[in-house]
Amino acid sequence: MSGHDSVHVLYSDYGATHFLINRDQCPASVYAEEVIPMETGHRFFNEKLIVNNETVPLFNLHNLLLKLFRFKTDVKSQLVILTPFTLLSEETLSYLKEGPLPELENCRRIGVRVSSETIIKQISLDELKPHSRRLRSRLKKSGFPAVHPMEGSMGYLIDLDRIIAGNKGKR
Secondary structure (H helix, E strand, O other): OOOOOEEEEEEEEOOOEEEEEEHHHOOEEEEOOOEEEOOOOEOOOOEEEEEOOEEEEEEEHHHHHHHHHOOOOOOOOOEEEEEEHHHOOHHHHHHHHHOOOOOHHHOOEEEEEEOOOOEEEEEEHHHOEOOOHHHHHHHHHHOOOEEEEEOOEEEEEEOHHHHHHHOOOEO
16 A cells, blocks of 8 residues: 555444544544543533643543444543644634633644544545435535445544534533
8 A cells, every 4th residue: 555545544443333533633642541621511522631731622522423323332532632723724713712612722732532442544545435425415514524334344534623613512
């Protein structure tokens, strides 16, 4: 596989379903050891973490996936991937400042809680397929731009920028 037709992804396995996140969207990760509750009125932005003396608000992608796909699992989400604000769109940053994170100017990045069983894999871009025409627009807007079918498992590519802005998560 050459570098031109493959990509490194974070791969989270939930049994018959798996999720992929482009590794370029999350250049660093930490263990969610001392999580601090945060009141935002948003069910998936209700924690923060201190990383190298910096406050990092946490988006709980793991809990969102459990809710959306109705998974029953004992897998924890102690892994936090760190995404710099420079990798998020102006639309997403504006939503965060006006919504759950009004004190965003004090932060440089966001943390995203993912399954503790997430690993890095390299996949061929040919393995990613478009959604059916009927579902394509809705799923892409929700943060799932493509599927990754495998024997015994259906995968979804996650666009962190879109999934954060597209899931308002009101309590």
